[in-house]
Amino acid sequence: MISKKMQKMVKGSSIIRAMFEEGNRLASIYGKENVYDFSLGNPNVPAPKQVKESIKMLVDTYEEPALHGYMNNAGFEDVRTKIANSINTKFSTNFNKSNIIMTVGAAGGINVIFKTLLDPNDEVITFAPFFGEYTNYADNFDAKLVIVPTQAPEFYPDLEKLASAITKKTKIVIINNPNNPTGVIYSEDMIIKITKVLEEKQKELDINIYIFSDEPYRELAYNGTVVPYITKYYKNTVVGYSYSKSLSLAGERIGYLVLPTELDCYKDIFDACSVANRILGFVNAPSLIQKVVGECLECQCDINYYKHNADLIYNGLTKIGFECVKPQGAFYLFVKSPIEDEKEFCQMAKKYNILLVPSSAFGCRGYIRLAYCVATKTIQNSLPNFEKLYQDIKNK
């Protein structure tokens, strides 16, 4: 009885569910501490203490029922003003509340802007490897996800292939920086090169191409690596942000869209995003947590914890002999599969109680993604098993 689209989706989702169930099965046999589950991007660093403090302060002092009631579909105006000011201070931009729409996480935001911009058969370009949900989000609006490869070992987009992938139907190009699953950060130089291609193609084809800058990992940038704020390089840029990782609030579903006034059709887009937030069923971002992030704009969770994990797993695996992409940001390590079929490699890893995601889930082959947002001890304890796994493969 379920819809044809959902039949496909459920089938596609069964791999991740199967892995989740496998993790539970292994944990029940070997004990949770002896299963090395690197499959999920669920932050394991606690939220900063200011989150707890501001929740308590707000419920004690804020007027009821407004704290838990409806507000404008775009979100509380004071929170949007604070966020705009905070972005302006950090990135020398010039936003105000009319440039911010509060969303149900980054996933809510991307669906809102897709609903706003995409007609059926429109094309959305993404660079592979990419966050697999983009396929489903585009499909929600009957749009087509067009995949442009990147070039190892930097995993930077192939600009010629980008140029030739753009058609009259191209509406959105997604840039996910820092990148899931590679952990790579696109430099300013790379961003400028991408925007140049888009500027030229906009003129050549007489179309508007919007960049959707998907930035849930913005604060997770190591060694002072700069993550360029793309609105400064390309006027048709919409930013999607989430507090899931920076404040460890993934389950709370809180983020925002930045819609610069310079956007072609800014006013229409802003109004349509507000309406889309409503009619997609989000209505508005959760109210109390909107106010909480408004109180915690200068806070972040302990990024050094992830950096420490990144070094530990990167050094540990490269020492064993694995070929890894050096993590610059996010909390993922992208590892070359030591055998051609990365799915088979993931199966072999399971024998050592190690759970990994094959890169085919991210639109490319030959790699695995390892999410190191886990207990440091899990990484330490997993290394002997990675060693055995590696020897196992070499001895084959």
Next chain:
Amino acid sequence: MISKKMQKMVKGSSIIRAMFEEGNRLASIYGKENVYDFSLGNPNVPAPKQVKESIKMLVDTYEEPALHGYMNNAGFEDVRTKIANSINTKFSTNFNKSNIIMTVGAAGGINVIFKTLLDPNDEVITFAPFFGEYTNYADNFDAKLVIVPTQAPEFYPDLEKLASAITKKTKIVIINNPNNPTGVIYSEDMIIKITKVLEEKQKELDINIYIFSDEPYRELAYNGTVVPYITKYYKNTVVGYSYSKSLSLAGERIGYLVLPTELDCYKDIFDACSVANRILGFVNAPSLIQKVVGECLECQCDINYYKHNADLIYNGLTKIGFECVKPQGAFYLFVKSPIEDEKEFCQMAKKYNILLVPSSAFGCRGYIRLAYCVATKTIQNSLPNFEKLYQDIKNK
């Protein structure tokens, strides 16, 4: 540049926005206390004190980062178990956690079940007058909303017209009880009559028809009026619930779907709803508030406040001469427009600083909806203006 669908949606939404702006304009001229805004269903009764207490208890005692992290897309298992048990106690049902999916409010829930069940051109039946957003929710999935009229003065569905509206394409029939905008509650007898029509048509056409029971106003039932639990009368019933009104948490976006094991294709539907929750961008219902409602299942906000307002406005307006539907539940009064064109009546009311919604926004003509979830003083102070408005019309 915005999508064709959104161009229409934004145009359609401008009426409500215009009213909102008109309210602000009038407030700035006459003072907020002298504007009688009955246009919005935003609860004005504070959340019960247990909400505040359990928020503080949870942030003080619950393990981090799990309190704010991802969980199963269907929601925390302990919360789903508690909700199932609570429903079982109240309605003698037999649910467990596998029958509950936590959703981003009722609006999130309805989009999840629509995404799960509806193929393009499928038909969803609703009884007019109806909550206007149903049109947009059906359109999100390219389905068609089929409108079946009700019969004044009870505003009960016309069963013959229901039977003849059902086709091979009918997939869902929405029952919204207590009803927005009429304030009517369908009796057990009425529910049985509706389900009989559906049973017969299912057989006759060899199709599955699901009832979607939209119940955000379940607890707002006055004078002990019973709101039947429809899963007990019809096996293909999906319930959509929200804590927006019962706990005054409208902005927090928290509710759930009930998917009985007896549903045709239960397993497929449950799995697809979990996946739909994810790919529509909700991912999961907000985490802290899930836990909060789990602590507050036996609480509700002060329903007597709404009942008091209901009596005050109903008695006040009928005394003046208006013809009103006696409110049995929800917090809306449905009033016959004293002139044929209810839109013109709403315009006339504005001259007396009274803001009302014309019934055309709910798919029928000749009435207005008045939301009495406002300060009691607002109702008291508005009555002299309603009197003047009525005289104004009679003297025309």
